[in-house]
Each structure stands twice: as structure tokens, then as C-alpha cells.
Amino acid sequence: MNLDAVYSKLLVKTDAKMALIVLDGVGDIATKENGEMTPLEAARTPNLDSLVAMGCAQGRMIPVAPGITPGSGPGHLGLFGYDPLEYEVGRGVIEALGLGMDLKAGDVCARANFCTVDKNGIITDRRAGRIATKLCEELCSLLSSKIKKIGDVEVIIMAGKEHRFVVVFRGPGLEGPLTDSDPNREGLPIETVKPTNPNSAKQKKMAKVVAEFYKKALPLLANKSPANAFLMRGIAHQPEIPQFSDRYGMRAAAIAVYPMYKGLAQLVGMKKIEGPQTISEQFERYIAEYDNFDYFFIHFKYTDKYGEDGNFEAKKKAIEEFDAALPIFMKKMPDVVAITGDHSTPAPIKGHSWHPQPVLLYSKYSGSDKLQRFTETGANQGSLGIFESKYLIRLMMANARMFNKFGA
């Protein structure tokens, strides 16, 4: 029997409120160089400590599978209870979300970048010398103003950083994935995109639309320099994801600052809350919205950012900054709170990693693991053990008493 179906069958509606607080990439590793401490262990966190003292369960979570380092997409899908191996978020979709674009079901997204071609159409620079973001924006404006529709398909173009941009195709009967137009090295011409499934009528239509897009766009760039052409990759649609409210029976809000996380939350049906720019403002907004939602996803970026920089001290300070704001949140404790990361971003690794992230769970029914603090080493001894991230929301729901007993 499908486990998701079992959970659905046992679901009961309650008035419980819950909050998932994500310290992006918070998990870390203790190394000799850092005094055998992780940033969580080295940070002064009096408020987090006081939450732990209220009686929490701890454990560690595997974002996707042992040894697998997730991107932000799979990391968050797991936290939202969707198996990242089953529900994949396309790269074009992630790029579009990162630029704050509102996507609709069925949209096909492509990552694109300006390039330079010679008079024979041979690519001489795949990144057009990494043109300035401002020029990229101008070129995207030009394309946008001239190409709004191709047949019944709406074309939405948005500039990213430097030579990067995103194209969204919106219309009936479209589907990806298509092959790339990027041959992945210089000295070759731009390739014609093709369906990956030659029997898919939707992919064939999509390939025609892209060919038409090239036909209209290339002449507009022909006299520009150095960005006189462009390459497209990861041309795919966002497969449908069961919506949060249908799946869990909860109204969910996303209180994030960065567009990508708001976008990921929106993809599963959460309501994006716009406005807050700091973790204090996010917590204030949580208080203000408390009555309007059942589930709050609150995202804090800087633990990941400084982990990516390899900056142990800054990551530690980001945790302390988060901790300083925590009392605002704790003024209105929901029935269930989980604090964790979407993955680890160890400073010594300067990037996402596969190390299970620590997780803290608080509710009236979580039980106390009698730990003093929330750290990786402490979490290793917690009653939650090591488990896959996708189960976190199920544990939160159990703690909210949202499941009937299974069997008699």
C-alpha cells in the first residue's frame, strides 16, 4: 500500500498550528581547524537553548538518500513532505523561481544565456564575455517587446545576472523536456532543440515553438556585440505536484526573503507572504498572520550563504542573529515547531553537502530528549534518530494529533 495514501486515509482536521523554521544549510561538520566545533556548537544561542529546555525531541535528517547532496529544490521539497526522488523540480523552473517569476501549471521554462557567434553561426564564446547584468536586461527588454506570443503560446522573458536569462513558454499543450540548443562547447553551431520523447505531440509542439522563437529572436540580436545570439538549456515543464492543502489539509504560508524559496513554497501551493526583509520582520509577520494559516514555513538564508563562502565565523554569527530574533517568534508558540535546515552547507566544504542536518521538534507531545542545546552532536543522541526529511511533516502532523490510529 502506498504510504502517502495511508497518511491521507488517517488524516483528521484539527485546529493545530505549526511552524517549520528553516535555517538554510545550517548543518555543518566539526573539524580540527574549527576547534572540533560546528557553527551551531560554537554559537551563543540562549533563546534556542531556552526552547530546547521546554522539552524537545532531536534527530538528524537525510535530505534525499545517503551520500546525496541536494540542491535547494529537492532540499525543500523533502521538508514539505514530497519525496525529492519522486517529485523533481526542473532546473529552468528553479531559475525562474529564483528570479521571482510566478509560474503556472504547464509552463515550460528554459535557462538561457547570451553567447557570441561568428558570421557562419559558429559559437565563439558561450557566455558572450559575461556581459554586464545591465546589458542583459536591455537585451531581454528588446526581445520581450518584440516577441510576446508565438501562435497561442505566451513568451515571458526575464533577465538574470550577467549573461543569464530565463524564458517561460505558457500555453496549451506544451511539455518538456527537450534537448538543449547549447552544444556545450565553442566551435560548433547552435543546435536545433528536439523532443526527448519523439512520440510526444506536446514535445513536438514545444520544439516548434522554440524553433520559431529562435527565428524571431536571432535577427533582433544580429547586429549586437558581443551578445549576438543565445543558448537554451533544461527546457522542461514543472510536473504537477499535489497541492499542500489537498495533501495535508492545512492552509500554508511561506515567509521567506529570497524569491527562490518563496517560489518553491508556491509550487506546492503555499501562499507567498511578501514584505519582510529580515528574520525579525519575518517573525513579526508570523505573529500578524497567526490566525490566517495553519502551517508556516519561515526561511532564513544566511547560514547557507556563509557556509557557501566557507566563512565559519559569519555562519556562527548568522545563527546568533537568528537566535536574537527568536523571542519574537516565541511570543506566540504554535502547537508544533520544527527547526532544521534543508541540508548541510559545511563551511569547510564551501557548498551544500550530504551530511544529515540536525532537526529539533517541539510540541506538547514531542517528549524531551533532555539535551541542553540544539547541535549536531546532541541531535545524534535524540529520540528521532536519523530519518529522511520527507517524514518530518508527518512527525509534525502526528505531534499536532492529525492522524487517526492505524488499525485496531
Place this chain on the structure above:
Amino acid sequence: MNLDAVYSKLLVKTDAKMALIVLDGVGDIATKENGEMTPLEAARTPNLDSLVAMGCAQGRMIPVAPGITPGSGPGHLGLFGYDPLEYEVGRGVIEALGLGMDLKAGDVCARANFCTVDKNGIITDRRAGRIATKLCEELCSLLSSKIKKIGDVEVIIMAGKEHRFVVVFRGPGLEGPLTDSDPNREGLPIETVKPTNPNSAKQKKMAKVVAEFYKKALPLLANKSPANAFLMRGIAHQPEIPQFSDRYGMRAAAIAVYPMYKGLAQLVGMKKIEGPQTISEQFERYIAEYDNFDYFFIHFKYTDKYGEDGNFEAKKKAIEEFDAALPIFMKKMPDVVAITGDHSTPAPIKGHSWHPQPVLLYSKYSGSDKLQRFTETGANQGSLGIFESKYLIRLMMANARMFNKFGA
């Protein structure tokens, strides 16, 4: 490859003896109100401690899946090594087992309860004012004496508590599940039961038998008051479960006091041992039967009972009572001992819960986790980690050296 098939292939016959001692619902949570102690932690358990000191492995077990609270059926099936998501025990079956009825393969069981209907057959009280158990017994006797067979189908009726009773239909070519005759609220007539699969000839026959049962039974109750009719729910057969001796190559005995647990054990093919009424008597009987079986399931009910009552002190005392009897068992230590619960029944929750129950495993080969006691917090640090209950018997078998090496 199916994992059960792998285990079967590796199975070797040994003379090993093993015992699974189930402290029903023993797992608990530490809360501030209880001094951040669980009953296991608060109890004085010198004998359990001495067993731990012999060198045990500990861990925690997930009865079904993260966040899922099991009933006794799935809880025990898991302990017996059957995936509770694959092998479901019907509610009617559980009720029948709880009344101590001996079920045969193919029996269809229904939960029933007396109700009150008005002269137009409209239900005015779904529980007939919760009639006394004695009256229920009289009415069931009346029905039993008048309705013994319907065609080739034997009808067995047994009274439960208050308005509740169970009907077992035994005969060739029967199958459930059928829809309920209970419309689930007053003001409606009794419904006609129907096959859930309209293409099943066996379900069609079963529905006819139930209709005939109603036709014979209702006139017998027509002049009674307030219980002048009855409703039936959960009309289902017990799907076949692979039998214990075939699956594990062991002769198994169940030494339980309460009928439901004896019944669950019998369902998988264990021999019910009748007689013992206390845990001391159960252990004495284990000693007496030692040579007759390879696997002993010994069930202690009171940890669950007092957990359900929310009575922390009584649950703690039940553990101490169990501990006081343990030396009887330890006079004849089998090769492998596991002590655990079928689930947690935390006193603060007053019911079964999803919290992984602690498990202790002793054998010459278990290794020692160097813990002082058997508790939830200690078990969190054990070498067994957190695992699904269905694997416990595999670990016990491994400790009994019952598996050949996999691969070369």
C-alpha cells in the same frame, strides 16, 4: 528481490531458543510534569538492570511508519515480522479475537451493535441506550439459538460489552469487505450491505447471507425494547497470513493473558498456551514449555492499560511488578531475548502513540552497548539505532545464527 524471500533463502535450522517479551505500550515520553522521566526511567528495575549488565544491544523501533500510531493488530504483526502495511487485520477480526473466538481461514467477521428503530424502521438510537452487557448476552443467546446456519454458512454470534457483539460467518466461498449496514447516524433506516467489489462472486454470496441473517434475526428482536434491531460494520474476512513455522522455521508459543493477543499470535500460527493469569505464572509456564517450542511470545498488558489511563505511577508500578517476576524467566535464559513494546502508550497522551518504542536485545552475540539500564533515553544511544519493528525478528534470528552468509 523481495527481502522476505532473501531471508527465507538464507534460513538455516538451529536448536536456538528465543523469547520476545512484549511490555504492551511500554514506550513513553519525558515531560516536565513527570520530572522529565518516563515510567521506565522512574521505575526501580534491579532485575532488568542485571539483564542489561549481561551485555545487551538497545535501540528504538518504528511500529509502522514515522508518525503513525498503530492499533494492537499492526503493532504485534510488526513484532512478529509481518509488515503491517502489507498484512492488515480487519476490525471485525480484531473484535472477534478480543472476545476469544477461534477464527479459521476464510471466516468473515462483523462488528455489530444493538440499536433502536421506530415502527417505520428508522434508527432512533444507534446504541440502543447502551444496554447492559447482561441484556446483550441474553439477546445474543436468543439469536444464536435460533440462527445456526444460513444455507451452507455457519453463523457464530458472541456478545461483547454493552450493546456490542460480533458475528462470524463461516463457510465456503465467502469474502469481504462489504459495505456497512450502519448509516452512521440516527434518522435513517438500516442499510442493505453490498459488495465493495461488484465483480466478486464471493462478496455477492456474502451480501446475500447477511441479508438473510437480517431477515431471520430482526423478527426475533421486533418486540424487544430498547434493543429491537442491530447494525453491522467492518464486515471482512481475514486475508491469509503466511504461517510462522513456514516463514521462520520455528515452533512458536504465545503465553498471553488477554484473548486479543493470544488471537493475534494464533493468526500467524503460534500455539496459544492457556492458563497463566499473571506475569509470574506466564514465566513459570515458559520454563515448563521450554523444550516444546523454539520461539516464545510473552505478553504483559498492564503497561499499556495504565498508559491508556494516563496513570504514570501505575505504569511505573506495572514495570516494577514485571521486573519482580523477571528472575523466574531468567532461570532459563534462551539464546536470544528481546524485550520491547508493540508501540508506545505515553501516560501524558492517554493512548497509543507514534513514538518509537525502546527495544533491548540480548544474546551471546548481541554485543554490549555499555548502558546501565533499559530506558528510552538510553536506547536512543544503542547500537540498534531506530528501525522498523518488522525487522526485530530478523535481528533475533541473526543472533540465533539462523541466517547463512549472503553472497560470497
